[in-house]
Amino acid sequence: MCGIIASLSYSDNVSKDLISALERLEYRGYDSAGVAYLDDNSSLKRIRTVGKVQHLKEVLEKQHIKAHTGIGHTRWATHGKVTESNAHPHTADGVAIVHNGIIENYQELKKQLVNEGYIFESETDTEVIAKLIASHIKTGEQFFEAFQKSISELVGTFAIVAIYEKEPDILLGAKKGSPMAVGLSPDKQSGYIASDAVALSTLANELAYLEEGDIVVVRKGRQLSYEIFESNGQSIRRETVPNKVSLDDVSKKGYDSFMLKEIFEEATVARRTYEKFNYDIDISEFDNISIIACGTSYYAGAVAKYWIEDIAKIHVDVEIASEFRYRNPVFAKNSLYIFISQSGETIDTLCAMRLVKEAGIKTLALVNVDTSSIAREADFVLKTEAGVEIGVASTKAFVAQILSLLMLCYKNIDIKAVELSINAVLNGNYDFTRLANKIKNSRSLFYIGRGVSYPIALEGALKIKELSYISAEGYPAGEIKHGPIAIIDENVYTMALAPYDKYFDKTISNTQEILARNGKILLITTSDAKDLLHGIDKNDNVECVFLPPNSPLYLPFSLTTFIHLLAYYTANAKGHDVDKPRNLAKSVTVE
Ligand code: G6P
Numbered sequence: 001m002c003g004i005i006a007s008l009s010y011s012d013n014v015s016k017d018l019i020s021a022l023e024r025l026e027y028r029g030y031d032s033a034g035v036a037y038l039d040d041n042s043s044l045k046r047i048r049t050v051g052k053v054q055h056l057k058e059v060l061e062k063q064h065i066k067a068h069t070g071i072g073h074t075r076w077a078t079h080g081k082v083t084e085s086n087a088h089p090h091t092a093d094g095v096a097i098v099h100n101g102i103i104e105n106y107q108e109l110k111k112q113l114v115n116e117g118y119i120f121e122s123e124t125d126t127e128v129i130a131k132l133i134a135s136h137i138k139t140g141e142q143f144f145e146a147f148q149k150s151i152s153e154l155v156g157t158f159a160i161v162a163i164y165e166k167e168p169d170i171l172l173g174a175k176k177g178s179p180m181a182v183g184l185s186p187d188k189q190s191g192y193i194a195s196d197a198v199a200l201s202t203l204a205n206e207l208a209y210l211e212e213g214d215i216v217v218v219r220k221g222r223q224l225s226y227e228i229f230e231s232n233g234q235s236i237r238r239e240t241v242p243n244k245v246s247l248d249d250v251s252k253k254g255y256d257s258f259m260l261k262e263i264f265e266e267a268t269v270a271r272r273t274y275e276k277f278n279y280d281i282d283i284s285e286f287d288n289i290s291i292i293a294c295g296t297s298y299y300a301g302a303v304a305k306y307w308i309e310d311i312a313k314i315h316v317d318v319e320i321a322s323e324f325r326y327r328n329p330v331f332a333k334n335s336l337y338i339f340i341s342q343s344g345e346t347i348d349t350l351c352a353m354r355l356v357k358e359a360g361i362k363t364l365a366l367v368n369v370d371t372s373s374i375a376r377e378a379d380f381v382l383k384t385e386a387g388v389e390i391g392v393a394s395t396k397a398f399v400a401q402i403l404s405l406l407m408l409c410y411k412n413i414d415i416k417a418v419e420l421s422i423n424a425v426l427n428g429n430y431d432f433t434r435l436a437n438k439i440k441n442s443r444s445l446f447y448i449g450r451g452v453s454y455p456i457a458l459e460g461a462l463k464i465k466e467l468s469y470i471s472a473e474g475y476p477a478g479e480i481k482h483g484p485i486a487i488i489d490e491n492v493y494t495m496a497l498a499p500y501d502k503y504f505d506k507t508i509s510n511t512q513e514i515l516a517r518n519g520k521i522l523l524i525t526t527s528d529a530k531d532l533l534h535g536i537d538k539n540d541n542v543e544c545v546f547l548p549p550n551s552p553l554y555l556p557f558s559l560t561t562f563i564h565l566l567a568y569y570t571a572n573a574k575g576h577d578v579d580k581p582r583n584l585a586k587s588v589t590v591e
Pocket residue numbers: 294295296297340341342343344345346349392393394584585586587588
């Protein structure tokens with residue numbers, strides 16, 4: 001949530017690096033973007049634009065900026081509307097900063113700084129940080145000491161970088177709660193601080209990740225170097241790891257969007273996750289399993305509940321991280337807690353995990369980024385092999401998550417059957433454009449399913465909501481008559497997930513109930529059920545889609561790819577940006 005980048009270089013071309021990093025960080029937010037840099041005379045300049053990074057890029061390109069030191073930001077608004085004055089960087093007396101996170105005590109600090117005579121120009125919590133550093137400099141502190149002191153006065157979560165026009169040869173960064181990485185270019189001519197490895201994929205091939213409370217200084221000497229300090233001020237070496245994100249990972253490879261490319265990778269991702277699965281945890285040693293996550297990752301947990309209870313006969317709870325962490329959970333004895341997160345940075349999932357660790361209970365993280373905060377803090381880590389996922393709506397990571405969870409409880413997976421399920425949808429003759437045009441103008445949509453198709457229905461509805469902005473609800477097919485059926489009329493489409501499994505007849509009955517109220521149905525079933533539809537397919541209000549038959553265990557994979565493509569085509573039919581849906585961000589590092 002919000003992407004930050006800072007660059008210090010012997011070349012005068014930092015604006016190019018800043019913009020290329022911001023383009024890759026855009027998945028963290030795209031309400032506004034901005035840079036601040038020190039020009040030839042070491043004087044601080046700032047350029048900010050509302051909207052996507054492309055606008056900023058166009059403005060910067062016209063200016064032929066020459067700068068050795070600069071910072072950049074792409075914003076997901078928390079405090080204050082999406083305006084230029086609220087866009088980062090924020091400045092004060094030659095100091096410029098960018099911030100990811102939330103400063104909880106900003107009102108008190110603001111009051112104090114207003115009393116000192118500072119005039120605030122934004123509604124953000126962030127602006128206090130720039131003014132606070134400037135106020136400490138005014139009392140005679142050096143930039144580093146002023147920064148250190150200011151950081152110690154902040155309450156909340158943050159990744160912050162700062163530059164100062166009177167000390168142009170250093171970058172300062174601080175991390176608490178939000179991720180931060182530091183690295184140098186291979187020729188050691190440039191140094192960078194950024195939110196993640198993706199930002200630095202073309203810039204630095206080795207990175208160090210800051211730990212909670214760390215401060216980093218990147219400085220020019222005979223060579224560029226960086227030094228990390230713990231919160232007690234002691235210099236500390238943090239391990240460096242290769243930056244595994246390649247240019248290939250961050251390119252669309254000929255697809256019109258990252259989302260479409262990522263959906264088309266789902267079969268490959270399943271195969272890779274299967275082949276690299278390397279975890280011998282024996283879940284049968286536990287009496288209970290609790291799965292905690294947010295968004296699509298939560299739905300992966302909800303799918304796993306059906307499998308683990310059915311196959312391993314272990315009780316499973318699945319819970320939303322933001323709810324779990326603020327109630328007083330009772331920890332069942334001999335439980336395994338699994339935290340699922342694509343990014344490994346979702347703050348609610350991270351804090352929920354810390355709560356469990358504090359209770360002395362072992363935690364297992366299922367993450368796609370092994371350098372992430374959740375991976376680094378968990379007792380055990382299981383990595384999904386989805387590769388870099390850039391589309392804000394998670395797709396291929398969901399496939400990797402459900403397959404990993406299935407592998408935890410079932411050892412004899414037929415991976416070919418999984419691949420075939422996915423490929424049959426990717427390469428089948430389904431007319432998604434026509435289907436999308438049918439549903440795109442519905443007043444609202446339902447996705448219904450029973451058994452393991454129910455959490456897939458939840459994921460289907462989430463995808464439609466986030467990309468098409470149509471109000472969509474996922475519901476257990478059997479529950480629709482207990483309220484939601486009141487919404488049904490000829491303007492409401494229901495996508496019924498009814499593959500031929502033990503729930504098939506029941507789900508078909510539920511679709512009949514909807515048809516009786518003039519609702520429209522998109523029936524997503526399997527071809528082995530063709531003769532069992534009791535004429536429902538002849539109803540003018542029904543559109544049928546037949547997926548290939550499969551073992552019930554693997555049906556969720558073809559259903560998943562289908563609902564992902566349907567969401568993609570529906571958003572496309574509405575003319576939306578599928579990679580950057582409005583108001584969202586991929587990595588949610590604020591509560
Ligand atoms: C955001 C993203 C979703 C994602 C959720 C959880 O809301 O837009 O696509 O599922 O965060 O993210 P995580 O990285 O923890 O899986």
